[in-house]
Amino acid sequence: MAKDRFHHVVRNALEKDGWKVTADPYEINVDDVDFEIDLAAEELLAAEQEGRKIAVEIKSFISPSNVSEFHTSLGQFLNYRDALDKIEPERQLYLAVRVPIYESFFQRKFIASAVTKYQLRLMIYDVKEEVIRQWL
DSSP states (O other): OOOOOOHHHHHHHHTTEEEEEEEEEEEEEEEEEEEEESEEEOOOOOOOOOEEEEEEEOOOOSSHHHHHHHHHHHHHHHHHHHHHHHOOOTTEEEEEHHHHHTTTTGSSSHHHHHHHTTTTTTTEEETTTTTEEOOO
């Protein structure tokens, strides 16, 4: 599967933020269905503490239709979250989106209500500086 256009940006941003990428991609199998989530990472903490575990699905929103890309992203997110709940319920799934997409498209009432309704966790990243701006 082809890596998302901003894959390296998100990976770098996670590492700058103190995360250790543990899988790139993160491949899982649930009930004979294979899934490939873009990244898996763990928070770097003191050796005796267990850090948070996350999985990140990266989306560019560069296609002509943001709505179409959102449909695909939402479907993937829900499937991946269900799969993780079965095999690794402590790992939290995030959808990574660029700052300008979050500040424009994700502020539309319908999109914002879908994010709330489906409990999407968002990681907002800055492409130029390769940093995470917000965890939602």
